[in-house]
Amino acid sequence: xxxxxxxxxxxxxxxxxxxxxxxxxxxxxxxxxxxxxxxxxxxxxxxxxxxxxxxxxxxxxxxxxxxxxxxxxxxxxxxxxxxxxxxxxxxxxxxxxxxxxxxxxxxxxxxxxxxxxxxxxxxxxxxxxxxxxxxxxxxxxxxxxxxxxxxxxxxxxxxx
Numbered sequence: 765x766x767x768x769x770x771x772x773x774x775x776x777x778x779x780x781x782x783x784x785x786x787x788x789x790x791x792x793x794x795x796x797x798x799x800x801x802x803x804x805x806x807x808x809x810x811x812x813x814x815x816x817x818x819x820x821x822x823x824x825x826x827x828x829x830x831x832x833x834x835x836x837x838x839x840x841x842x843x844x845x846x847x848x849x850x851x852x853x854x855x856x857x858x859x860x861x862x863x864x865x866x867x868x869x870x871x872x873x874x875x876x877x878x879x880x881x882x883x884x885x886x887x888x889x890x891x892x893x894x895x896x897x898x899x900x901x902x903x904x905x906x907x908x909x910x911x912x913x914x915x916x917x918x919x920x921x922x923x924x
Contacts, residue, residue, distance in 0.1 A: 767892065778874050785833070785867065790834070818844055843874070
């Protein structure tokens with residue numbers, strides 16, 4: 765798995781994507797602190813303990829470094845940054861039944877814009893298997909020599 769580099773000062777405008785989703789009843793927003801347990805629990809159930817841990821870290825940041833997608837007050841997606849490492853985007857996840865609606869695109873753009881607003885010029889998208897999704901949305905390049913990257917020598921999770 766490789767890491768990608770994204771210029772945050774040359775991102776597509778997220779507003780058309782956010783508005784299209786809003787018209788279909790899906791909101792991309794900053795979660796509130798009191799929603800932490802619901803968001804982290806949903807991430808754990810939907811994507812596993814590793815991503816839940818990263819999401820939990822995003823709630824410790826001020827401002828929060830997490831965005832969620834909701835439909836009818838239910839979580840359908842999330843994205844984080846500054847969780848595993850400063851300047852790293854991810855993880856990003858969308859619930860299976862709501863994939864291919866543009867939620868991942870909107871979460872990616874909203875979160876990368878939040879990183880830019882936080883003062884970053886570049887973001888690293890870590891541990892990517894395929895550049896297809898990210899390359900369709902943002903101008904990104906593979907960081908030479910980044911595989912296997914920081915996600916090596918992981919502790920064994922005996923719970924799974």
